[in-house]
Amino acid sequence: MAASKVQIPLKVVIHKQEERVLYAEANSDFVDILFSFLTMPMGTIIRFLSKHSNTTLPAAAVIGSFNNLYKSISNLQTRYFATEVCKDMLLNTRNSAEVECRKLKVNIDDIRPIEYFTCDLKCTSENFDAYVSTYNCVKCKNCSRFLENKAYFTDTRGEDGQGVFVHRTASFVITDDLHVIPIIPAATLALLEKTGFTDFGVLEERNFHLGSTEILDLLKYSILSKTPLTSMFLGKNYVIVDKTIQTITNSQMSTEGNTSDKKMTVKVLVQKSNNKILLAEAAEDFAELLFTFLSIPLGKVISLLSASHSSTVVAENLNKSVSDLNVNRYFKSQKLKNMLLDPKLAEHYYSSNQIIPLKQAATPSLCCEHLVNPKGSDVFMKARTMFMVTDDLVVTPLSSATCFNYLNSLKVPPSDVKDQVVNIDMQEALNLLWATLNTSSVLNNGLKDSVE
Template sequence: MTKSVKFSLKLLVDEKRNKVVLAEADHDFVDVLISLLSLPMGKIARLLESHKDLQTVLACYQNLNRSVADMGNEHFGSEACKNMLLSPKSSYEIHCRKLKLNMGDTDATKFFICSSYLSDDSTCDNVYSNFNTSTCRCGGTMSTRMFTSDEDLIGEEIGNSVDGVFVNCRSSFIVTDDLKVSVNSIGVVMNFLNDLGYTDFSDLQETLLDIGFEEVVTLLGCFFTTETPLTCAFLMKPCMTRKLKMLSPHLQNSEIVEPSSVFSVKLFVTKFDNEILYAECNADFIDALLSFLIFPLELICSFSNNLGSVGNLSRSPCRKASASDFSQVPDYYGCSNNIMFGYLPSPSPVYECFVPHSSSDSWSCQLARQIQWSTELFIVGGDIVKMSPNNPKVISGSSSGGDTGFMKKNTKFIVSNDLSISPMNSFSTVGLLKKMQVNISDLEEHQIIISKADLISILRASLVSSSALTNGLSNLLVKKPKEET
């Protein structure tokens, strides 16, 4: 990624109030702005953690990232499971690589087949994997690289001379302080200023800024701390801590909570202030929590009433129809414990591949949506076969079982209030009790059932608080009556 890229942004500033009224930006900057909606939350947390002024933003997500990094491979369903969580992919990563500034900066998705696939005595299935650690049915490692074009990966052209990558025209744009985006026009500016009570420009000053990678990261961090991110990011105005709106995410009347949609969790709570210090749980609840890392910002926003400016950006009428919803995640990131959030993974396509009759070290396998016979292929001799996606979360290499979780089953975990996770077989419970530095008699044990609505409540709290369990589950804690003396 070229981090040296700069965009010119013209701000209209109310100097008396020290507030950005609006900004004029070209389509390249707005393309980058909209692309932020596609970033997985784990990636966003890493970007903010590397910024010295934003290290406390999304602290719970940073703890989830560190927990995954610190856990050994033996706790995951496969090595790929850990890699998927550490470097979550966006369904729009190929589009983002076409931007002038790619904030995702992830390695391009790679394709692999079994190292024995092209051998004359191969018993391999016609499957590919996006991870070179996947295991084929024959027992071999899927480590032979295959290649395909970006157009074949997504099946469409990305950007052109008429529009941008995500925006539907190559105009300049108006961006308000709360991230409402409109195509630039005299009428739009007049109406907006009139709505704010400005009759002229006497109190307004134009400021021209050069915006690059660091400034966009700062702006991204302000998404989670304020409803006026332009002012906070570009006028260096201190952002007030966002208040947590814990509105209960009631289930729809037609929605039934199935047994697979609930988790039994044991909480350890202080009697004095009902603070949840730790939770003991099974792998299925951890799968649900770690899924927060793979969810794109747009999907997270749909669950939270704390990110109004992100919602404004999401609803922008300037988005192309093909980029109107970034809430999908790549195939096999889904499992039964995160699909309950109501999204469907974006299915991996079936590709075609030409397989020569005789194995050859010089033959480079290509994947394509459709392969046309050519003179070269007739001379080489072989077959065009359909290649299906392999589930990287399954050790056996089976292409079934797409709802497989990330963590190994029958493993117990402990989760702290700020979403730090540890396997219970990797530490001393006595040492943990000493670390709490609380009187044991001041702790209560609560056995609770966590539903989809409660998970969403934890998710909401994790965006703006470092006490995600306490703020997310406080409604489930029944205060025990004091014993009479």
């Protein structure tokens, strides 16, 4: 990662006796970065944090079972994917707000800017329809040769020096649990009272400068800690609360445009004596359902789960803050506010095997030629392959030997194993997503209501 020397200031107000951060005061540069976390696909976050493991965090940054999912894709041979690009797309997920995030004062996304490739001059001048790809190993639909000539398109959505998501002139207060509110003394006081604060004498101000390392820390704590600012600035170890799944009943679930009729089935091996799911024997559709969780932006994961589940991650408060802040006063436009409230998949990330309905960003208008879908279809995985999926989402090609070895490693005797087919629909898919974010027992949390 190219180390960025740019640093942004943050004033942190600490409760001296209790050694906790009460709040921080920041300008738009910091708040833009904080809000940009919502646009990051889970795969991007896992990729950052695994590279960042040697810094200040006491333990490795493991987010539920997402790390295993990511490693599984990395370990799978390319032949299991629909095209050779699919594996790379899942390992290097793109952010649909990439153009905006490139304008952040400190941008931690080190992914190369999108490159465009076309056919040669002869083909593009002879054919009315010209094709463009963002990968140089995709074939031209006119002549079937590779689109490998670099093309340049002028990006007109450049820097206007006026901030990214929020107005340049705005300043904010950020609470320890990441509520972002306008900097109004009365509001700040009300907020302090809520945290049990009674005496101005206990306040102490400290000034920090944050570079890319600190921003990565903050991203990590905003998912793993209940008190990200205290964890970060006072070096207190965060506590991972062992969460149990609590779904909100269907009647309360927000259903506007968010239902899906898609279904799939998966065979699970269950330990008879305690009704625990040991593993799943799954076709590529179920593997893809799980793998494409990595393409979902954090903010979308939060909004999907907060409608149906009672506890997610503290970054949920960022989503609430975006929703509460007045668009004209604080955001540069309604479009930018929407980009944070309902972040979309990057282009070509739509998967027909994903049961959870997700919107994909439109193809950028800077390119008038036909942009070829590098997947070649609506799926990432090759059809008719079987996988073994463990409870903590290690996904490997299925063979009876690997399956028996795994059962043996769990010390489960063959006589104690039965199989069962379970149906996966929208509710199970959301439960699986929740469990992937929060636990290392995903199949048992996600499918527990389906096992008899």
